[in-house]
Amino acid sequence: MTIVSDKYKTVKPEEVAVWFKAAPVTAFPKDGGACVKYKDLQIAVFNFERLNTWYACQNLSPEKQEMVLSRGMIGDHKGIPMVACPLHKKTFSLENGENLNSDLDPIAVYPIKIEDDFVYVGFSE
Amino acid sequence: MKTILVVGNGMVGYKFCEKFVAKEESKQFKLIVFGEEPRPAYDRVHLSEFFENQDAKALEMAPAEWYAENGIELIVDERVADIDRTNKTITTAKDRAFSYDYLVLATGSSAFVPPIKGVEKEGVFVYRTIEDLEGMLAYAAKIKAKNPNAKAAVLGGGLLGLEAGKAVMDMGLEPHIVEFAPKLMPRQLDSRSSQVLQLKLESIGLNIHLSKATNQILGDDGYITGMEFGEDDVLDVEMLVVSAGIRPRDELGKNSGLEVGVRGGIVVDNKMKTSDSNIYAIGEIALYNQMIYGLVAPGYDMAGIAVEQILGKADALMPASIDMSTKLKLIGVDVASFGEPFMPASKGHSIIFENKTQHLYKRINVSLDGKKLLGGILVGDASDYSMLHQIFLNGMAIPEDPAQLILPAGEGGGSFGDVMDLPDKAQICSCENVTKGQICGTIESGESKDLADVVSCTKAGTGCGGCKPMVKDLTEATLKSLGIEVKDSICEHFDLNRQDLYKIIQIKGYKTFNEVLDNHGNGGHGCELCKPVVASLMASINADTANKEYAIQDSNDRFLANIQRNGTYSVVPRVPGGEITPDKLIALGEIAKKYDLYTKVTGGVRIDLFGATLNQLPLIWKDLIDHGFESGHAYGKSLRTVKTCVGSTWCRYGMAESVSFGIELENRYRGIRAPHKIKGGVSGCIRECAEARGKDFGLIAVEGGWNLYLGGNGGATPRHAELFAEQIDNETVIKYIDRYLMFYMRTAKPLQRTAAWQERLEGGLDYLKEVIIDDKLGIAEDLENEMQTLVNKFECEWTQAINDPEMMKRFNHFVNSEEEDDNLVFVPLREQKMPEKWV
Ligand SMILES: Cc1cc2nc3c(=O)[nH]c(=O)nc-3n(C[C@H](O)[C@H](O)[C@H](O)COP(=O)(O)OP(=O)(O)OC[C@H]3O[C@@H](n4cnc5c(N)ncnc54)[C@H](O)[C@@H]3O)c2cc1C
Ligand code: SF4
Ligand code: SF4
Ligand code: FES
Numbered sequence: 001m002t003i004v005s006d007k008y009k010t011v012k013p014e015e016v017a018v019w020f021k022a023a024p025v026t027a028f029p030k031d032g033g034a035c036v037k038y039k040d041l042q043i044a045v046f047n048f049e050r051l052n053t054w055y056a057c058q059n060l061s062p063e064k065q066e067m068v069l070s071r072g073m074i075g076d077h078k079g080i081p082m083v084a085c086p087l088h089k090k091t092f093s094l095e096n097g098e099n100l101n102s103d104l105d106p107i108a109v110y111p112i113k114i115e116d117d118f119v120y121v122g123f124s125e
Numbered sequence: 126m127k128t129i130l131v132v133g134n135g136m137v138g139y140k141f142c143e144k145f146v147a148k149e150e151s152k153q154f155k156l157i158v159f160g161e162e163p164r165p166a167y168d169r170v171h172l173s174e175f176f177e178n179q180d181a182k183a184l185e186m187a188p189a190e191w192y193a194e195n196g197i198e199l200i201v202d203e204r205v206a207d208i209d210r211t212n213k214t215i216t217t218a219k220d221r222a223f224s225y226d227y228l229v230l231a232t233g234s235s236a237f238v239p240p241i242k243g244v245e246k247e248g249v250f251v252y253r254t255i256e257d258l259e260g261m262l263a264y265a266a267k268i269k270a271k272n273p274n275a276k277a278a279v280l281g282g283g284l285l286g287l288e289a290g291k292a293v294m295d296m297g298l299e300p301h302i303v304e305f306a307p308k309l310m311p312r313q314l315d316s317r318s319s320q321v322l323q324l325k326l327e328s329i330g331l332n333i334h335l336s337k338a339t340n341q342i343l344g345d346d347g348y349i350t351g352m353e354f355g356e357d358d359v360l361d362v363e364m365l366v367v368s369a370g371i372r373p374r375d376e377l378g379k380n381s382g383l384e385v386g387v388r389g390g391i392v393v394d395n396k397m398k399t400s401d402s403n404i405y406a407i408g409e410i411a412l413y414n415q416m417i418y419g420l421v422a423p424g425y426d427m428a429g430i431a432v433e434q435i436l437g438k439a440d441a442l443m444p445a446s447i448d449m450s451t452k453l454k455l456i457g458v459d460v461a462s463f464g465e466p467f468m469p470a471s472k473g474h475s476i477i478f479e480n481k482t483q484h485l486y487k488r489i490n491v492s493l494d495g496k497k498l499l500g501g502i503l504v505g506d507a508s509d510y511s512m513l514h515q516i517f518l519n520g521m522a523i524p525e526d527p528a529q530l531i532l533p534a535g536e537g538g539g540s541f542g543d544v545m546d547l548p549d550k551a552q553i554c555s556c557e558n559v560t561k562g563q564i565c566g567t568i569e570s571g572e573s574k575d576l577a578d579v580v581s582c583t584k585a586g587t588g589c590g591g592c593k594p595m596v597k598d599l600t601e602a603t604l605k606s607l608g609i610e611v612k613d614s615i616c617e618h619f620d621l622n623r624q625d626l627y628k629i630i631q632i633k634g635y636k637t638f639n640e641v642l643d644n645h646g647n648g649g650h651g652c653e654l655c656k657p658v659v660a661s662l663m664a665s666i667n668a669d670t671a672n673k674e675y676a677i678q679d680s681n682d683r684f685l686a687n688i689q690r691n692g693t694y695s696v697v698p699r700v701p702g703g704e705i706t707p708d709k710l711i712a713l714g715e716i717a718k719k720y721d722l723y724t725k726v727t728g729g730v731r732i733d734l735f736g737a738t739l740n741q742l743p744l745i746w747k748d749l750i751d752h753g754f755e756s757g758h759a760y761g762k763s764l765r766t767v768k769t770c771v772g773s774t775w776c777r778y779g780m781a782e783s784v785s786f787g788i789e790l791e792n793r794y795r796g797i798r799a800p801h802k803i804k805g806g807v808s809g810c811i812r813e814c815a816e817a818r819g820k821d822f823g824l825i826a827v828e829g830g831w832n833l834y835l836g837g838n839g840g841a842t843p844r845h846a847e848l849f850a851e852q853i854d855n856e857t858v859i860k861y862i863d864r865y866l867m868f869y870m871r872t873a874k875p876l877q878r879t880a881a882w883q884e885r886l887e888g889g890l891d892y893l894k895e896v897i898i899d900d901k902l903g904i905a906e907d908l909e910n911e912m913q914t915l916v917n918k919f920e921c922e923w924t925q926a927i928n929d930p931e932m933m934k935r936f937n938h939f940v941n942s943e944e945e946d947d948n949l950v951f952v953p954l955r956e957q958k959m960p961e962k963w964v
Binding site: 022023027028029030031032033034035036037040042045048050051060064065066067068071072073074075076077078079081082084086087089091 | 617638639649650651652655656675676677680683684688692739935937938940941942944946948
């Protein structure tokens with residue numbers, strides 16, 4: 001199997017070169033996520049309504065290399081916004097991608113902005 | 126490097142190893158252990174548990190690898206035959222020689238078999254090793270096959286004899302206890318308590334014969350047929366277990382000229398040294414204070430002393446007086462004695478409480494000035510044992526009216542003695558020598574957060590287990606004193622358990638997760654633990670399907686399908702009772718072919734179609750629904766299947782229409798969300814082809830109706846369902862299952878199957894019967910009504926989903942593209958396909 005994880009690198013807000021217009025905000029469930037396709041990348045985008053914040057991360061589970069994180073449940077662990085992988089409930093910080101309940105590699109996270117009821121994901125290229 | 130040889134790998138020999146390797150200095154020694162038995166040391170105290178599961182591994186003190194990992198050489202199945210003290214060597218029965226610097230004898234005892242004529246006959250056993258038990262089981266099976274009413278006797282009415290009696294009874298033989306003395310447990314009980322115990326034992330089916338001296342064992346062709354006491358006094362039995370005391374295995378000591386006692390045992394001093402200063406003796410072989418202590422706790426202490434002495438700690442000495450308090454671990458009968466159980470009137474006063482109708486006897490002995498507890502006996506109810514034992518051990522002050530210590534609560538007694546009043550040095554676990562201070566300390570320091578931590582940090586409770594209730598009480602009291610609430614709250618976002626939340630949601634009528642979280646949460650935002658619990662509760666209470674608020678549903682419920690390891694899904698339509706028409710079967714095949722799905726019959730005898738992508742799920746389901754299928758809820762914590770055998774419609778043994786009733790039940794409970802999945806089974810006769818007793822609810826047709834079994838499951842911890850009601854009709858079955866499931870749904874913990882719930886239910890099966898059959902709580906009608914509401918509101922959630930464009934939005938892999946997941950790779954497998962292996 002090809003290792004696809006190399007394609008996913010965290011993008012800091014100041015590194016954004018492209019704001020990709022993904023989908024209208026109504027396409028995403030409240031306090032849940034959906035997956036956005038950008039080039040050959042799969043990005044999980046979450047509407048964290050309780051915090052009035054949006055988050056984005058790779059859709060790829062670093063544990064099992066499957067495209068599933070957008071289907072995970074979100075919430076917080078000790079105040080850190082997180083997503084739980086639907087396969088084995090590994091949890092990752094939505095703020096910095098860190099694995100919160102074991103020692104997996106962190107996942108890549110991406111900036112989000114909302115303009116005119118549309119969701120934009122920030123990429124460096 | 127110096128060499129220590131340990132002879133005997135029993136409980137105490139093992140404990141010596143464990144305590145020795147825990148010491149830093151042990152690295153400078155080589156340790157070799159010899160065991161005559163074919164396996165590493167096992168827990169002899171819990172030997173009787175072998176009858177339950179015949180799992181010798183479960184009794185091991187430590188697996189064979191443990192010895193290697195700790196640098197110990199373990200040699201089993203090899204008896205040490207001789208000691209040469211002059212040259213400091215030993216020789217084994219296999220003629221191998223080893224030399225030692227220190228020799229530790231832990232050869233224990235063997236069962237004492239009195240020299241009665243005929244005692245060598247086949248069918249006479251002792252009760253000491255796993256091999257003894259295996260022999261008994263095989264023999265019992267043999268005689269039972271010939272005579273289902275076969276009798277067996279136990280010679281000896283002491284602690285062990287009674288345990289053996291219970292074991293014989295559990296083997297299905299008619300049990301008889303034969304005791305020479307005029308009372309049971311002569312070392313621990315006075316005559317009155319023995320009488321009460323006798324009544325109690327007889328009430329559970331043990332036959333007791335006191336003051337009986339056995340003259341000879343009768344036999345036929347070398348096999349035992351009976352016991353003769355007097356000329357006309359004969360008891361016909363086909364098996365006999367001799368439990369007449371123990372004899373120290375001191376042959377090595379005798380042969381090598383070590384000092385031994387007149388009635389056996391190798392003499393040791395308070396350093397555990399024998400008459401040869403390089404040789405130690407510990408456990409049931411050691412004669413200390415002219416006594417053999419037939420209990421593990423003193424043996425473990427001796428092991429500890431020997432370790433310290435060998436490492437040069439001269440001040441580690443065995444105390445002069447050793448506590449011999451005991452509690453019988455016979456299931457169903459409480460017996461305990463502590464301190465001085467029988468006390469001459471010159472030394473103190475006795476207070477006795479007796480109630481023969483309830484098989485209750487309590488006696489405490491207090492000092493003449495009424496200030497100290499000196500000992501006592503408890504029969505029928507030993508719940509006060511731990512506390513009384515501690516009061517005695519620590520010489521604690523007792524109430525002005527000592528009767529309060531044993532009077533039943535509400536009659537002036539009860540509340541005296543809080544665990545927290547014990548002094549810190551009070552020894553709570555005598556097996557592992559753990560004090561109250563150590564238990565509280567590990568919690569106060571933050572090292573332990575709950576009972577499981579305390580047990581693993583201190584080892585308290587890992588020996589005989591008798592101290593467990595007290596360890597639990599202490600743990601809870603300490604946590605409470607630290608302001609830590611001991612609650613089984615569902616996660617960090619709620620201080621409530623599932624049962625609390627159930628009530629709250631029901632009363633307040635909440636409809637969304639946020640309402641519950643905002644009104645009753647801790648200010649967080651929920652997580653993967655509490656969201657599915659709340660979702661399931663709202664489904665159980667309001668009959669909501671998983672389509673409502675899909676973002677809080679568990680992984681499978683969220684997409685109404687079972688997520689598989691590559692992120693694709695499997696699809697299982699309902700096939701009630703396993704009955705399917707050929708047309709529907711063909712339709713399933715056609716659909717599987719159309720979408721290229723891997724197809725397999727599940728363990729629950731349904732058909733599972735694997736490898737569906739998110740985008741394909743609604744298309745597949747549309748086809749299935751068009752062919753008359755509905756959701757099988759294989760993805761939900763809800764009813765899975767009711768497995769049926771073909772029953773009287775076809776089977777020549779069938780006594781009832783198991784398929785028809787199975788279908789009715791499956792259709793009744795389909796879709797209902799519960800704490801965990803639920804399975805049912807219906808068999809048409811006692812041949813039980815549907816394996817109904819392995820299900821949460823199971824029915825077996827018998828003459829005059831159904832036998833209902835509740836609380837079984839397969840899975841990681843299999844458990845047979847328990848017989849709940851007999852010969853009941855269809856209507857009563859439904860009434861009971863309605864009540865049962867609803868009661869379970871109201872009160873279980875998250876992800877707790879009925880089996881685990883039922884097992885932990887206070888009051889057990891009897892209580893369950895009181896609630897469900899006798900309606901002791903007055904809730905039966907509510908339970909039935911709630912269940913009926915759920916049944917009436919059933920709706921196939923897949924039909925609901927594919928008919929609602931809003932609900933359908935979620936079945937797209939991408940929000941901004943119609944494409945499917947491009948990461949999926951399948952490989953061929955026996956004419957079908959499977960996902961590529963995980964890296
Ligand atoms: C059914 C039953 C229930 C019991 N219940 C309780 C209870 O509830 N509470 C309690 O405190 N105690 C109880 N006991 C007693 C307890 O099991 C013993 O006190 C304890 O096992 C003694 O340990 P030990 O290591 O000294 O002897 P053992 O466990 O007998 O171990 C000695 C080992 O040494 C081996 N050995 C002997 N000679 C040689 C040799 N020459 N070379 C090599 N190996 C040799 C033996 O084969 C044996 O394996 C019970 C005992 C039985 C049988
Ligand atoms: S359980 Fe009885 S009725 Fe059912 S198939 Fe087996 S033998 Fe026949
Ligand atoms: S037994 Fe294990 S591997 Fe098999 S289906 Fe169940 S969870 Fe999967
Ligand atoms: S007293 Fe035996 S395990 Fe604690």
